[in-house]
Structure formats: structure tokens, C-alpha cells
Amino acid sequence: xxxxxxxxxxxxxVKKRNPGEIEFLDAVREVLTSLAxxxxxxxxxxxxxxxxxxxxxxxxxxxxxxxxxxxxxxHVNRGYRVQFNSAIGxxxxxxxxxxxxxxxxxxxxxxxQIFKNSLxxxxxxxxxxxxxxxxxxxxxxxxxxxxxxxxGELYKYIxxxxxxxxxxxxxxxxxxxxxxxxYKKIKSMSDQGVLTGKGLTFGGSLVRTQxxxxxxxxxxxxxxxxxxxxxxxxxxxxxxxxxxxxxxxEKAIELGAQIVACSDSSGYIYDENGIDLKVLxxxxxxxxxxxxEYIKDKPTAKFVDNYKGIWSNKCDIAxxxxxxxxxxxxxxxxxxxxxxxxxxxxxxxxxxxxxxDLFLENNILFGPSKAANAGxxxxxxxxxxxxxxxxxxxxxxxxxxxxxxxxxxxxxxKKTAEEYGEEDNxxxxxxxxxxxxxxxxxxxxxxx
Ligand code: NDP
Numbered sequence: 028x029x030x031x032x033x034x035x036x037x038x039x040x041v042k043k044r045n046p047g048e049i050e051f052l053d054a055v056r057e058v059l060t061s062l063a064x065x066x067x068x069x070x071x072x073x074x075x076x077x078x079x080x081x082x083x084x085x086x087x088x089x090x091x092x093x094x095x096x097x098x099x100x101x102h103v104n105r106g107y108r109v110q111f112n113s114a115i116g117x118x119x120x121x122x123x124x125x126x127x128x129x130x131x132x133x134x135x136x137x138x139x140q141i142f143k144n145s146l147x148x149x150x151x152x153x154x155x156x157x158x159x160x161x162x163x164x165x166x167x168x169x170x171x172x173x174x175x176x177x178x179g180e181l182y183k184y185i186x187x188x189x190x191x192x193x194x195x196x197x198x199x200x201x202x203x204x205x206x207x208x209x210y211k212k213i214k215s216m217s218d219q220g221v222l223t224g225k226g227l228t229f230g231g232s233l234v235r236t237q238x239x240x241x242x243x244x245x246x247x248x249x250x251x252x253x254x255x256x257x258x259x260x261x262x263x264x265x266x267x268x269x270x271x272x273x274x275x276x277e278k279a280i281e282l283g284a285q286i287v288a289c290s291d292s293s294g295y296i297y298d299e300n301g302i303d304l305k306v307l308x309x310x311x312x313x314x315x316x317x318x319x320e321y322i323k324d325k326p327t328a329k330f331v332d333n334y335k336g337i338w339s340n341k342c343d344i345a346x347x348x349x350x351x352x353x354x355x356x357x358x359x360x361x362x363x364x365x366x367x368x369x370x371x372x373x374x375x376x377x378x379x380x381x382x383x384d385l386f387l388e389n390n391i392l393f394g395p396s397k398a399a400n401a402g403x404x405x406x407x408x409x410x411x412x413x414x415x416x417x418x419x420x421x422x423x424x425x426x427x428x429x430x431x432x433x434x435x436x437x438x439x440x441k442k443t444a445e446e447y448g449e450e451d452n453x454x455x456x457x458x459x460x461x462x463x464x465x466x467x468x469x470x471x472x473x474x475x
Contacts (some may be wrong), residue, residue: 028073030066034059037078044083048131050351053380054138055082061458064447069466075474077466084137086110088184089130092158094176096169105129106177108156109137110190114468117188118154119144119404121195124173124202126161133157135351136195136375140404142461143397146436149408154190156181162197174205182210187220187414193407194224196350199270200236204229220414223407232410234425235403239373240274241426242402243346243394245433247371248282250394250453251344253441256368259283264342266290266334267349268311268318271373271400275346276304288337290349291318295337298328341365348373359385372396387452398436398457405432 028036041055059078066073092104107130110118120140123132133155141153160173184190194203203224211217219230227233234241244258251257263284265272268291276286285301291311296302296318303325310320319330331337338345338358345367347354351374354362359382362370370386371394372378378386386393406429413419420428437453444456 028070030063033066033073033078034063037082040079041082045131045134048134050135050376051131051138054135054376057376057380057383057454058138058142058458058462061455062462065459065462065466071470072466075470077469080469081112081141081462081465082138084109084111084134085113086184087130087134090180092160092173092176092180094169094173097166104158104160104173106156106158106180107133108181108184108190108192109133109154110184111137111153111155112141112465113152114465114472115145116150116152118190119151119193119407120153120155121193121403122198122202122206123155123157123195124160124162124197125157126159128157128159132351139375139397141465142458143401144404145461145464146398146439146457147401147405147408147432148435148439149405151191151404151408154192155195156192157195157198160197162202167201170202171205174202175209178206178209179213181206182213185210185221187218187411191220191407191411192222193404194270196269200224200226200231220411223410225410230410230414232406232413232425233420233422234429235406235410236270237274237277238406238429239271239400239403240276240348241278242405242429242433243271243275243348243371243373243399244278244282245402245430246399246437247344247346247369247394249434249437250371250392251369253437254392257282258344261285261343262287262341263344263346264288264337264340265346265348265373266295266337266353266377267347267374268307269349271403272346272348273304273308273311275348275373276302276307279344279346280304284344287342288340289318290334290337292334292349293317293319294330294332295334296321296328296330297340298325300325300327338362339365343368345370346373347377349377350374351376352379354378354382356381356385358382363389363391367391370394371399373400375400383454387454390451392451393453395454395457397461398440398453401436402429402433405429
């Protein structure tokens with residue numbers, strides 16, 4: 028059987044088995060269609076039914092999360108954890124709290140995480156979790172009670188050698204602190220390696236907060252350098268204004284770029300003088316307020332109440348760092364029309380499949396999320412190492428390791444793309460390089 032026939036036959040099975048799970052099906056299609064030539068070279072992968080196995084989670088846990096708000100009203104949310112693949116190490120992947128969370132989104136994120144984690148070169152399998160809880164407008168006590176209710180069920184399925192969650196949208200250091208505190212209480216033990224993204228006084232790693240954003244910029248700088256370009260003097264648009272976006276902006280500015288626009292779900296701000304990160308951090312990290320507040324401090328900047336419109340502005344480099352599907356065909360066409368030279372993904376799959384096709388057809392340098400945003404999980408794995416050693420590295424040591432990991436990821440996927448005759452297609456390079464390592468581990472471990 029030819030590789031492409033095998034891929035198509037498995038895609039049919041996945042489609043029938045997961046009806047209506049649009050995000051998951053898109054993610055599977057994106058990965059599997061790049062893998063056809065791998066099966067032509069390795070027919071034993073077909074005999075081992077590797078694709079049928081890798082597209083089915085090892086375990087999917089789904090649970091009720093009841094909690095009480097400040098007024099005494101009872102709410103019920105849905106919690107999830109998908110333990111997708113443990114061939115190369117314990118499950119690892121973030122927890123997302125956002126009202127859009129559902130089974131399809133958690134499975135899409137968990138599936139992507141398998142290949143991302145493999146690309147880091149570290150021994151971590153793929154997992155993901157979350158709840159359809161909306162943290163916006165909730166008091167600190169409500170957030171704490173929700174985190175405790177969520178952990179009150181999740182604790183049964185996680186552990187430092189089994190499954191190690193971290194943050195994602197809506198889950199930062201505050202939420203990880205509450206979840207870790209409750210885990211420790213229920214288990215009556217201190218197992219620091221069970222969660223990453225912890226506070227620095229109880230086992231957290233320096234650089235973890237910055238890691239995804241910094242890593243994205245390190246990766247993108249490698250991609251630009253490879254073509255004789257760099258961030259220096261470039262105009263950059265970064266969507267979002269959360270953890271990934273803020274630290275991507277910080278590092279890009281350090282490398283000489285100017286950030287002209289960023290967003291949240293209520294809209295975007297455009298500042299032709301360059302976004303003032305100090306003002307933005309105060310609004311987003313301290314006050315937890317809406318992005319519109321920025322124009323109070325910077326009256327020459329403008330606010331537009333349509334977050335997707337951000338891509339209509341002129342820039343050299345676009346770093347989507349908010350959420351999945353945020354650059355569609357229209358957004359991609361606008362960026363191309365305005366002369367963008369590189370798009371590199373900080374969020375997970377922020378470009379639709381149609382947008383990606385447009386970038387590739389127009390020779391735009393494209394950094395796919397599973398490679399470009401792997402810095403967060405890589406630093407989480409470094410946090411796990413420090414927890415096992417009961418020793419903490421300095422900021423510079425962790426940052427140096429992060430830089431090296433991102434550089435290795437770029438070189439590895441570029442080399443793999445070239446080996447398969449797809450010189451500049453880093454998506455194919457990332458999918459194939461990420462897959463082969465997991466595939467060989469699955470093959471060696473038999474049918475489990
Ligand atoms: P945060 O919650 O810190 O920030 C998310 C940002 O994106 C906020 O500005 C938010 O605006 C905006 N946003 C979220 N959902 C939407 C939406 N549906 N429409 C428009 N804007 C939206 O999350 P992170 O920065 O941690 O995560 C951002 C992305 O990066 C996600 O795709 C995540 O999976 C990915 N990622 C994160 C990693 C990490 O280490 N944190 C690691 C690897 C990937 P608002 O506040 O208005 O909701």
C-alpha cells in the first residue's frame with residue numbers, strides 16, 4: 028500500500044470515529060497528510076498500524092467540576108484531561124480554562140502536544156487538559172475554589188512520573204499555585220514535580236514565565252537568520268496580550284524590533300510609536316484589565332474593537348499568540364498584500380489550513396506552532412529536572428538551555444524538510460521529525 032493511500036484510509040477512520048470534532052480532525056489532517064512519504068520509506072510502520080494507534084488517545088478523562096461562587100450560587104463546569112501518548116515519556120501538556128473548551132479542542136491540543144514534545148528532544152509524552160470555565164470577572168476566591176474543585180478530581184490521574192500538567196490559556200502562576208496547594212493537601216505529600224509553572228519559592232523554574240514567548244522569538248530569529256534576515260528594525264504584530272504574547276514582545280523588542288499592534292478578545296491596539304510594554308504589562312499582568320485601557324496612557328494609539336482586524340495592518344513579521352484559528356484566509360491575504368515576510372506561531376494552530384496554504388504559496392517564511400512554541404513545554408521539562416535534583420539553575424543557565432533547544436528544533440526540522448525534498452516547508456519537517464521519534468518508540472514497545 029502506498030503511503031498516501033494508508034494516510035487517506037486512516038483519515039477516513041478518524042473522521043467516522045470523531046464526528047463533529049472539527050478542531051481535532053483539522054489537526055489530524057494537518058499532521059497525517061505530511062507523513063505519506065514516511066510510510067513509503069518505512070512500510071513496517073503501516074504493518075504496525077501506527078497511525079490508527081497514534082490518533083486514538085491512550086486515555087480520555089472527563090469529569091464534573093461543581094463549585095460555589097461568592098454569592099453562594101452553585102455552578103457546574105466540565106473538566107477534561109487527555110493522556111494521548113506516553114511512548115517517549117510521561118504525559119505532559121497544559122491546562123486551559125476558557126468557555127470554548129470542549130472534547131474536540133482538548134484532543135486537538137493533546138494530539139499536537141505529542142509531536143511538539145518529541146521535537147524538544149526531551150523525554151515527554153503528549154497530554155492536555157482544561158475546563159469550560161470562564162475566569163473573566165471572577166474574584167480571587169472564586170478562582171481558588173474552582174482550581175480546588177478541578178484538582179479535587181484531577182489528582183487521581185496525575186503524578187511526577189505519570190502526567191504533569193502546566194498552564195495554558197486562563198491558567199497562569201496563580202492558578203497553578205492554587206492547584207498545587209490543593210494537590211499537596213489531598214495527597215498529604217510534597218510532590219513538586221507533579222505540576223510545572225509553579226512559583227519560584229516552591230519549585231518553579233526561572234524563565235518558565237517567559238519561556239514560550241522567548242522561545243518563539245529565538246526560533247523565529249533562527250528562521251530569519253537562515254535567510255540572512257533578523258528581527259532588527261522590523262515592524263512586528265503580535266496578537267493576544269497574555270503570557271505568550273507579552274514575552275514574545277519583550278524578546279522581539281530586545282532584538283531590535285518594534286511592536287506596532289497587539290490584542291485581546293475585545294479588540295486590538297495600534298501604536299505607531301511602538302507598544303510600550305511597561306504600560307501593557309501593568310494593564311494585563313497587574314490590573315488584569317481590558318486592552319482598551321492602553322489608550323488612556325497613550326492617547327496617540329488607537330483601539331479597534333475587532334481582534335481579527337489586527338492582521339489588516341502593515342508589518343514585516345506576524346506572531347499570532349492568542350488562540351486557534353485566529354488567522355483565516357482573509358487575514359492571511361491581508362498580511363501578504365501588506366508585504367509580510369514571516370509568520371511564526373506562538374499560539375497553538377492559530378492559522379487555519381487555508382491560511383497556511385496561502386503563506387506557503389506566497390513563499391512567506393512560516394514557523395509552525397508545534398515547533399515555534401515548544402519553548403514553554405521544554406522549559407517545563409527543565410523545571411521537572413530541577414525538581415528531581417532539588418536544585419535550581421540561574422536565569423542565565425535556563426535561558427541558555429532554552430535558546431539551544433529552540434535552535435536545535437529549527438535545525439532538526441529544516442534538515443528533515445530537506446531530506447524529504449521540501450526545503451522551506453517547516454511544517455512537513457516538524458511533523459515528520461516529531462512523528463519518527465514517537466513511531467520508533469511505539470514500534471520498540473510492541474502493541475500496547
Ligand atoms: P493567556 O490566557 O495568558 O492569554 C491568551 C491571550 O489570547 C489573551 O490576550 C486573550 O484575550 C487572547 N484570547 C484567548 N482566546 C481568544 C479568543 N477566542 N479570541 C481572541 N483572543 C483570545 O494564554 P497564553 O498566552 O498562555 O496562551 C496563548 C496561546 O499560546 C494559546 O494558543 C496556548 O495554547 C498557546 N501556548 C501557550 C503556552 C504557555 O506556556 N502558556 C505554551 C504553548 C502554547 P482575553 O484576555 O480577552 O481572553
